[in-house]
Amino acid sequence: MKNQNSKPKAKEMNSAPYKRSGGLSVGVILLVVTVVSFVLSFALGRYPVSPGDVVRIFASRILPIHRTWSSIEDTVVIQIRLPRILAALLVGASLAIAGASFQGLFRNPLVSPDILGVSSGASVGAAFAILLYQNRIVIQVSAFCFALVAVALTYAMGRTVRGNPTLSLILAGVAIGSLFTAFLSLIKYVADPLNQLPAITYWLMGSLASVSTGDLIYSSIPIISGTAILLLLRWRLNVLAMGEEEAKALGVDTNKLRGIIIVCCSVVTGASVCISGIIGWVGLVIPHIGRMLVGPNHKVLLPVTVLLGASYLLLIDDIVRTIYLVELPIGILTSIIGAPFFVYLLNRGRWGWT
């Protein structure tokens, strides 16, 4: 049973009642923040473009506006910054919603989207493709396929173990993850250290710098459809969070629901990792911030994490591309910020979970 001594203290800290309407106002604020940072992000970067011009450049696509900006500005905004900004939003939203869904599914707030081996699978796929072809499309497709293969292996392995299905999935994920990490080491070992190895290392650090409009179109299809399904199913996560047996007793076909959620999360994460490389900590930290803002009810939490994740990664990417002459890989910064922030979250009350 619970520790009786620590209880009164915890009660004082955390027993504040939830406000039923809190979710909506937080959602509206986040939506405004996302839209404003979306517009302002176009004005940031090496080549100066004023926010007014950004709005005019976009407006000119629909409205007949007298041209007051140079064609370079037009190219910078539409062809360079637009795909990158959209990619930051998509990848951030994907990692965040996959993290929040997995945390609910596994009833564990310390779970991240790569718990079932998506990232290690994608890393092997990308590294393997770099070793053989160095072609961008091949690298992306290979990363995506290997990501799904890794999850499928984890899932199959988890199913063979008797007992608690979520626990066996997590353990299978650990095994498959380290297996793929070993493959990755092998590929790095045999890679040409002058150009292949740096390419692999760079991919593993994550970056949105080279995302093209084409990448964005292909990856947005799985990302948006997976996210939509997760959002449609989000209330069911509350039922799953009651535990396997209780969810079944409440009439839920847990195997089917778990399968759908795992497929959606893996597709969404795989599709975003294949264009961005490995960007850690977003899927772990953002759902916690979401729970701090609106509580653990997944019906409210999931839409909020989408907005939070999108605006967070956009902000981080803005920092990455403006802070220094040479661009930092974004995965480095998310980890530098994420890890200490997570420790802070752990110490600060215990809002996110019990």
Add this chain to the structure above:
Amino acid sequence: MLKVEGAEFYYDKSHKSGFRDVSFSLNPGEVLCILGPNACGKTTLLKCLLGLLKLDKGSVWLDGKDIGHMERREIAKAVGYVPQLHQPAFPFSVLDAVLVGRAPHLNFLESPGKEDEEIAEMAINAMGIAELKSRPYTQLSGGEIQLVIFARVLAQQPALLLLDEPTSHLDFGNQIRVLQLVEELASAGLPIIMTSHFPDHAFLASSKVAIMKNNEFIAIGSPEQVITEDNMEKIYGIRVSIVDVGGPVGRKICVPLRREDVTVSKSLLLERLAHGRGK
């Protein structure tokens, strides 16, 4: 209402854990209390009645329907389940935790609406925890959490209630409160099956008692018929006295007797220990 015929289920081929040859029936308003030692198959039986485990033999009829042929959701609409110990994973508000009980009444992509919220609130009020409605349920006491789970099962609006040792993790006061709740729900017409480790609880709240030992029912009937000194010794291996105390209690109670040989062996043990220390 509920009819179980020749039910048998084993987890393993060696026929060690599970149960066999269980038959009984239950009418509205009846409370069946299943007593038995640890690992005798009580919880397994409840899981079979819930359809979580499929019977090897026999059948369970619910209002004339065989639950072996019913879908998960259909069973959940009819049968509510309170687990031995609910382990919260996230600090849902009490209302959100209770709303989960509406799951069997909603379609796959549906989430609870106004009407479901009203039903959940009614269930919360019925449990007398209205003032806790917006509180994170992880911050409540064990007894309060149990009431939340009861509210959840009421929001499910089942026709039959299965309680797996509903009192085992509660303090004395909350145990009795839960039993009173069981009586109230039964008098409102809900048939209830509960497992318990306390013969006294069967006297307090049940109209029928079954005794399970070595994977089968060895007795079933009214508490007075079944809870006898002989039966208790048979299943628990201890001697008890069952007395009608009358007066304000007005019912039978079951109290363990002191073993006569206890004092002897204990003094012997103490002597040996002292002897050992002396060396």
